[in-house]
Amino acid sequence: MPLPSLAHLELGSGYTQDMTHAVQAAGTLPEPDDGRSAVAGSSRAVHGARHAPTAPHDRYRPYRLYDRLVMETSKPAPGAGPGTALVLIDLMPRIVALPLAPHTGEEVAARCVRLAEAFRAGGRPVVAVRVERPNVAEQPPGSGFVEGVARPGDIKIVKRTVGAFHGTGLHEQLRGLGVDRLVLAGLVTTMGVESTARAASDHGYEIEFVEDAMSAFAADEHAFAVGRIFPRFGEVHAAASYLKALAAE
Structure with a gap:
């Protein structure tokens, strides 16, 4: 499959129209039918002919190709300097055990x-976030x-909503440490991670996403988030x- 041309791609705020056309031309995005919803699993081959639906992992592969071509080579290196904190979302045994894609919960947790x-080891803050169900006697x-996610000295947050900021004091703790950039990872891509990212953006944080240290309920959901939504809020690595x-430090 020919690689999409990078000549007209705009980095930083997300995909441009040229990016969408280039990716569709390379067979990576489903084509809509005259304004109707795109048919799940269908995509356009390089020369315009439709081919048979592919497995979810195959539909996800082109987004990984874009990530490697552009985000890992053309964008600045990931921000791991002072003022950067790692935020790990909902890495709990009962969530890690869910059927997730394109990465298993165990793979995400290990990363x-x-x-x-x-x-x-680099002296950067680590935030471990877990969710509790409200108004129940027992969780x-x-x-x-999950073992290894939270250690002494980490910020530990218990949330009762989808995102990690509402009613948790997380913003105040991060600002108290001089944090202005968040690196987000965990579960689930389109739930806890995305909700936390949107709130973080509202609070004025710079945001980065670790695309292979998160996963979703379906591979195409994950691919759409890391390929189309997250680049509008920050960088994906x-x-x-x-x-x-x-x-290297």
Whole structure:
């Protein structure tokens, strides 16, 4: 499959119209039918002919291609300097065990633990967030943190909404530490992570997303978020980029 041309791509605020056309031409996005909803699983081949629906992982692959071509090579290196905090969302056994895609919950948790270790070693704050159901006498089994996610000295947040900011005091704690940039990872891409990102943007934080240290209920949902939504709020990188940047210090 020919690679989409990068000549007319605008970086920073997200996909431009040229980006969308380039990606569609390369067979990466479903084409709408005269204003109607795009048919799930369909996409246009390079020469314009439709091909058979692909598996969710295959539909996700072109977004990873875009991420590697543009976000990892053309954008600045991930921000891991002073004033940056890692925020890990809902890494709890009962959520990690859910059927997720394109990465399993276990894969996401393992990458997040490695990221947390690297951030702590570099003296950067780590925020571990978990959710509790309101107005119940007892939380479901598996409502604590996955091992390694939260350590002594980390900021630990318990939320009762989808995002991590509302009614938790997280903003005040971050500002008290001089944090102005957040690196977001965890579960689920289109729920806790996205909700936290939108609130963080409203609070004025610079935001980065670790695309392979989060996952969703479906691979195409994850792909749309990291490929179309998140670049409008910040930058999207892979976990290895942060590990490399922190190790180089």
